[in-house]
Structures are given as structure tokens and as C-alpha cells.
Amino acid sequence: MPKMGFTLGSNSGFNGMHIESTSFRLARRYPRIVAFTLIEMLVVIGVIAIFIGTIGLSIGGGNKGVAMQNAQGTLLSSLSGARAKAALYQTTAAIFVNASPDGSGFMHELRIAILVDHDNNPTTPSVWVAKGDVIAFSDGIYLVPPASAFPPTIITYESPTVSDWTKAHSTAYDSSEVELYAADGTTRIDSMKYNRLIRLTERGTTSDAGSLILAPARVVPGATGLGLVFDEVQALRGARVSVYGVATLVEGLESFSN
Template sequence: MRHSPSSAARGFTLVELLAVIGIIAVMATVIGVSLGGGNASASLGSSQRIAAGVFQSARSIAVLKQTQTKVVVYESGDTGIDPGKYLRFLQVIYKTTDSSGADVWVAANAGTYLPQGVYYVPRTGGFDSSVLTIASETATGGAMTSDNVTFRPVEGSTVSVRVTGYVYEFDSNGLSNNNGDTVVFAAGTVSGYDGTTGAPRLTFDNQYAVTGFYIRKTGSVILADFDDLNNI
């Protein structure tokens, strides 16, 4: 005796297939949005790790060479502002002596860029969508201003370069001279350039797209997120 196939055995109806296709389309859209939004998060996370590595490198070099070191966040150089390096290029320099016995500063490496679209934030207050101002809070509440630093590209060189930037210092024991300071990075966009200085005009599209860390007296860093950084 034959039995007619049940509705379960007949497979999907056209309506069911359309419903499944619709669900897949919605899921694909959601996943696409998540991945798109994740790009900024990934860049910020990378920036935090890269910068923390640079600071720890400066600390290690100070201890190994028993000398002072500095992390310089570029603002401008000998030839003016390089938009590609502006507030997103970090370099470690250390103190040594040249052949004449004079104290000189020398680059410890070629320098490191933050991921595209992420910038160091010189800041005076909370995060908003305004153009960044050139100032930065420190643990003591004073404004951290940019400074001029002269150093040689490689040890043994007699040629020096001059950079204006934000400087964080370590002593010969690897201890930080910026104990308690915050180092902050944010996802930003360039909306034109200053006609006088040539500096990019940086704006924030997302006030929550920030990351960074605190510097401890020991020279180590404590990673921080938006909630931490927005309440200092």
C-alpha cells in the first residue's frame, strides 16, 4: 500500500524558500554593517597596541643602554608639516655621546605610523566633533605643549634633524617622567588643511571611537577604553 508523502517530505514551499532567502539577506546585511563598523574598532585596537609597544620599547632601550629616552609624536619637521606624519607618527630617540664627547640624541628606529585614520589626540577636555586643539591634559592638570627635539637619524651621523612634537620621557632606569599622563588616540577624518601651517584639520565622526593608555611611574602602561578616558 502506498502512502502519500507528508508535507515535511515534500521539501520547502516557494513561500518558505523566499522566507529563508529573506532571512539570509538580512543576516548578510547585519554582518556587513558589523564588519564595516569593526574596521574603526580594529584600527583603534591596533593603534593602542602599536603605541603601547613604542612606549615599552623606549622604556626597554633606556634600561638596556642606561640612558634617557623619549617618545616623540610628530607635529612638524624641518620642512614643515607632513600630513602623512601629523599626529600619527611615533619615534623613539635616546641620549648618547658623539666622537667629541658631546651629548647628542639619536633615533633608535625608523619610526612607526598609526593605522590610517587614527590620530594622537592633544586634548584639553572631553571628546566631541570639533576640530582638534593643540594641547593635552597631564596628570598635574597642566597643558602638555609640543616641544622642539633635535636628534641624529643614526648613531655616528653628524647631521641632525629637528622635529616639533609631543614628547614623553624615560630616565636611565626606565622610569617615566610623565607619571599618570594619558596618551589618547581617536578615529578622525581630515577636512581640509590649514592655509598657514598646512596642518590637516582633524574632526571626529564618532566621539566614542577613542582608545589609549595611562603611563605609570615605572614606565609601563595601563590600557584604557573610552569610559576610562572620558572620566579623567
């Protein structure tokens, strides 16, 4: 009786099954990638920027140059955060600086807020609702407001004379006092007064283009609490913000004077 043999060899059916099985496993292992939306990316970038700025604050130490550099990074991250909030909530967002001389955050702390019509009544004004936590510059570093914003009894300019500071003031600054509110639109977040800096639309543009200047300052007793003495005009840092909301970091008095 003849022997009957069986050889696997290069059986095409077997190979086909093997390829099909491998392809199925690969498809399960590598699912389809879903892209982020523009708003999600802006929010992530804003959060990362604020996180990096916060880390920078913690390593500022006593070196004034490093502290100034960190404060400049904090300013930039605040702009990114405001832009992300404007895109997320599809409304105007802005950066505010603490303008209450009776508090330790005077010209030192920032808040981000969005413009909200809290009662859906067109006859009542919209309010600024704070979003996120207080953002503080490095110790000893403050925002330089316009010379007309506060009297000499609160802010003094030296180095060695006031004339040295003629062009060393933030121009993207509205000295009108503003109150910030909680999410309900009726409860104030604190008793502090705030001045508005940069407003950003949901598209990231601004009508408040100008400069935001930072400088070291000495804290002295003021007429109503805290007083500041700016006496290092050559140590300026900050940013110029264009109408497109793009910030350019600058350093030195000459950079702001041009």
C-alpha cells in the same frame, strides 16, 4: 679435560661501564643552560612587541574599531621599545611624535630616540639620537595633542562642540619642538619637528606620567599643510603611564576623565 664456561650474567663491571658511557652521552647531549641577562630579555621583549604591533597594523583594514585597537597596541609596543632602548644603552630614551603639519606623518608617526652626549663636552647640550624605524598608527588614527599645542587652523575639535574635548587631550606631552639626529649626533634624520611624549630612564621609570590619547580624525587642508578634525570624542583609546613606566590601556572618554 673439564670444560671451562664463561657467563656474562650480571657482570657488575660491564654494567658500570654501560652506565658511565650513558651518563657521558647524556652530558654531551644536554649542555649547561646559560641564562639571559635582564637587559637582553628587555631588548627581546621590546623587539617582539614592536613586531606584533607592526603585524597589527597590517590587518587593521577599514574597520575603525579594529584600527583603533591596533593603534593602541602600537602605542604599547612603542613604550616597550623605548624601555628596552633605555636599558640597553643605559641612558634616557623617549617617544616622539611627528609635529610637522606639512608632512603626512603629523600626529600619526612616532620615533624612539635616546639622549646622547655626542661630543663629550659638558658645556654643550646632549642630543636626541633616533633608534629604529618610523612607527605609524593605523590609517585614520592620530594622537590627540593638548589643545594649546596647535592653533585651530591646524587642529579642530568637534563632537559637536569643543567643550566635549576638554578632558580628551594627551597629558604626557611636551609641545617644545625637538630635532632628532642620526648616530653621529650632528646630522638630522629629516626636516620634521617632533614633540616629546614619554621619557624613560634606564630603570624604566618616568617623570612624564600621564595619558596618551588616540582618536580617529579627518584630514583637511590646514594653514600650513595638513589639518586634522577630531570629531569622534566617544571613540577614544589610549594608555595611562605611571611613574614606574607601567602602561594601563584605557578606552572611552570616561576613562580619561576620571
